[in-house]
Amino acid sequence: xxxxxxxxxxxxxxxxxxRVGQRELSRGVCAERxxxxxxEPAGAASxxxxxxxxxxxxxxxxxxxxxALCGRCVHTCCSCGALACPLCAVVDCSNIxxxxxxxxxxxxET
Numbered sequence: 876x877x878x879x880x881x882x883x884x885x886x887x888x889x890x891x892x893x894r895v896g897q898r899e900l901s902r903g904v905c906a907e908r909x910x911x912x913x914x915e916p917a918g919a920a921s922x923x924x925x926x927x928x929x930x931x932x933x934x935x936x937x938x939x940x941x942x943a944l945c946g947r948c949v950h951t952c953c954s955c956g957a958l959a960c961p962l963c964a965v966v967d968c969s970n971i972x973x974x975x976x977x978x979x980x981x982x983x984e985t
Contacts (some may be wrong), residue, residue: 923950926961939963939978952977954984 914934924931925942935944950964951957955979965981967974976984 937963950975952980954980 876908922930923943924945924947925937926948929947930946931943931945935946935958936942937944937948937960938952939959940963942960944958944960946984948961950959950961950966952959953966953974954976959975959977963978965976966979966985967976
């Protein structure tokens with residue numbers, strides 16, 4: 876027995892399977908909400924060090940990325956004195972003593 880013909884013929888729109896992933900959501904419909912969740916500190920996250928997740932006292936923040944830091948994770952730039960987190964600090968170990976530079980000063984030192 877042959878298959879039955881389509882009753883809609885060419886009038887029906889194509890039905891394509893579309894996968895909407897996290898990338899598409901972050902660029903489209905939910906872009907504003909997801910951006911706000913990522914870049915604005917929220918409740919418990921603001922009281923924690925961004926590097927080691929210990930309790931941060933709230934006094935120290937990275938001068939480059941403005942993340943909260945605890946006393947163990949804060950680095951001080953030897954050139955300008957700015958505070959930097961472990962991600963933004965550049966440690967130069969080429970000399971006998973370590974030399975810590977913030978990302979801004981590291982650009983000029985090299």
